Amino acid sequence: MFEDESETDDAFRALAEPRRRAILRLVATDELAAGEIAAAFDVTRTAISQHLTVLREAGLVSERRAGTRRFYRARPEGLAGLREFLDAMWSDALDVGRRLVEAEAAGRPDETAGRRTDVA
Amino acid sequence: MFEDESETDDAFRALAEPRRRAILRLVATDELAAGEIAAAFDVTRTAISQHLTVLREAGLVSERRAGTRRFYRARPEGLAGLREFLDAMWSDALDVGRRLVEAEAAGRPDETAGRRTDVA
DNA sequence: CGCTAACGTTAGTGAGAGCTAACGTTAGCG
DNA sequence: CGCTAACGTTAGCTCTCACTAACGTTAGCG
Numbered sequence: 001m002f003e004d005e006s007e008t009d010d011a012f013r014a015l016a017e018p019r020r021r022a023i024l025r026l027v028a029t030d031e032l033a034a035g036e037i038a039a040a041f042d043v044t045r046t047a048i049s050q051h052l053t054v055l056r057e058a059g060l061v062s063e064r065r066a067g068t069r070r071f072y073r074a075r076p077e078g079l080a081g082l083r084e085f086l087d088a089m090w091s092d093a094l095d096v097g098r099r100l101v102e103a104e105a106a107g108r109p110d111e112t113a114g115r116r117t118d119v120a
Numbered sequence: 121m122f123e124d125e126s127e128t129d130d131a132f133r134a135l136a137e138p139r140r141r142a143i144l145r146l147v148a149t150d151e152l153a154a155g156e157i158a159a160a161f162d163v164t165r166t167a168i169s170q171h172l173t174v175l176r177e178a179g180l181v182s183e184r185r186a187g188t189r190r191f192y193r194a195r196p197e198g199l200a201g202l203r204e205f206l207d208a209m210w211s212d213a214l215d216v217g218r219r220l221v222e223a224e225a226a227g228r229p230d231e232t233a234g235r236r237t238d239v240a
Numbered sequence: 241c242g243c244t245a246a247c248g249t250t251a252g253t254g255a256g257a258g259c260t261a262a263c264g265t266t267a268g269c270g
Numbered sequence: 271c272g273c274t275a276a277c278g279t280t281a282g283c284t285c286t287c288a289c290t291a292a293c294g295t296t297a298g299c300g
Contacts, residue, residue, distance in 0.1 A: 009138055012132075012135055012136050012138075012141070013136050013287095015132055015136075016132050016133050016135075016136030017287090017288080018129055019288090021132070021205070024209065025209065025212075028209055028212040028213050029212050033246085033247095034246075034247060034248090035245095035246065035247080043288090043289070043290090044289070044290060044291085045246090045247080045248095046247095046248085046249090046289080046290065046291080047288070047289055047290075049247070049248060049249085050248090050249090050288080050289085051288085052248095053248080053249095067246085067296090067297060067298070068245065068246040068247065068296065068297045068298075069245095069246060069247080069297095070246085070247065070248090073213075074209065074212070074213040075213070076209070076210050076213035076214050079206055079209060079210055082202075082206055083206055083210070085141070086199055086202055086203055086206065089144065089145065089148050089194065089196070089199060090196050090199055090203070092145075092148040092149050092194070093148050093193075093194040093195070093196035133257095137257090137258080139258090153276085153277095154276075154277060154278090155275095155276065155277080163258090163259070163260090164259070164260060164261085165276090165277080165278095166259080166260065166261080166278085166279085167258070167259055167260075169277070169278060169279085170258075170259085170278090170279090171258090172278095173278080173279095187266095187267060187268070187276085188266065188267045188268075188275065188276040188277065189267095189275095189276060189277080190276085190277065190278090241300100242299105242300090243298105243299085243300085244297105244298090244299085244300105245296100245297085245298085245299105246295100246296090246297085246298105247294105247295080247296080247297105248293105248294085248295075248296100249292105249293080249294070249295090250291105250292085250293075250294090251290105251291090251292085251293100252289105252290090252291090252292105253288105253289085253290085253291105254287100254288095254289085254290105255286105255287090255288085255289100256285105256286085256287080256288095257284100257285085257286075257287095258283105258284090258285085258286095259282105259283085259284085259285100260281105260282090260283085260284105261280105261281090261282090261283105262279105262280085262281085262282105263278105263279080263280075263281100264277105264278085264279070264280090265276100265277080265278075265279090266275100266276085266277080266278100267274105267275085267276085267277105268273105268274090268275085268276105269272105269273085269274085269275105270271100270272090270273085270274105
């Protein structure tokens with residue numbers, strides 16, 4: 001698993017920016033033009049344009065051209081990698097939590113914390 | 121929703137770093153000491169220590185001290201904010217996809233699309 | 241054509257983040 | 271005590287990234 005690390009990495013880095021997440025929420029429910037998106041913030045259109053480029057290259061938004069305007073919309077498939085990562089992490093961590101409780105109830109063995117190498 | 125933006129922001133920024141995600145996967149299944157974690161990478165222990173600090177402040181790992189050693193483990197609750205964000209984004213985007221298909225079948229209204237939502 | 245509107249793109253700047261080396265801290269051993 | 275081991279912390283460097291200003295591109299109108 002996690003074979004598309006480079007692709008998922010782009011999505012993570014793209015979402016690390018609060019403004020990009022705001023843009024994504026903005027186009028999650030409605031398809032908006034670049035100018036409309038830029039009007040919603042108090043930064044330059046240039047900055048928004050670059051953010052849109054990052055989001056597009058990360059596969060998080062799709063672009064549709066109509067005349068001189070370009071409409072953007074959230075692309076749910078771009079979040080698939082993140083969901084996989086989070087779900088795997090979530091279930092693994094919860095599983096360990098359960099295991100630790102059972103171990104403690106059994107009289108707490110496993111103090112040396114013997115490794116398991118199936119890390120990645 | 122998205123009221124814990126500052127807390128979620130820390131988690132997003134923490135996960136934006138590939139090495140921190142690797143560390144998180146490493147301690148997702150096993151509780152490891154700082155030295156063991158550092159041994160798994162080819163960077164300095166200092167760098168790993170700083171990464172662990174970031175992960176801990178983001179609520180993504182827990183710390184347990186035993187003698188001079190400090191054991192770290194993944195904290196699934198720290199991912200709750202991210203899951204909420206992703207789930208909301210996912211369902212919203214899919215909902216829009218469905219709505220667009222229906223609108224197209226109905227004869228495509230809503231061309232102007234002028235609006236602004238709660239941008240934050 | 242000329243002109244304007246709506247974008248994207250490039251160069252340059254300042255703030256932030258990851259990395260290393262050196263130093264400080266705490267726990268265990270003789 | 272003195273010494274070592276296992277960490278964390280600070281100072282400094284470098285590189286990335288978000289932002290702005292200026293320029294280039296494409297589409298529509300007269």
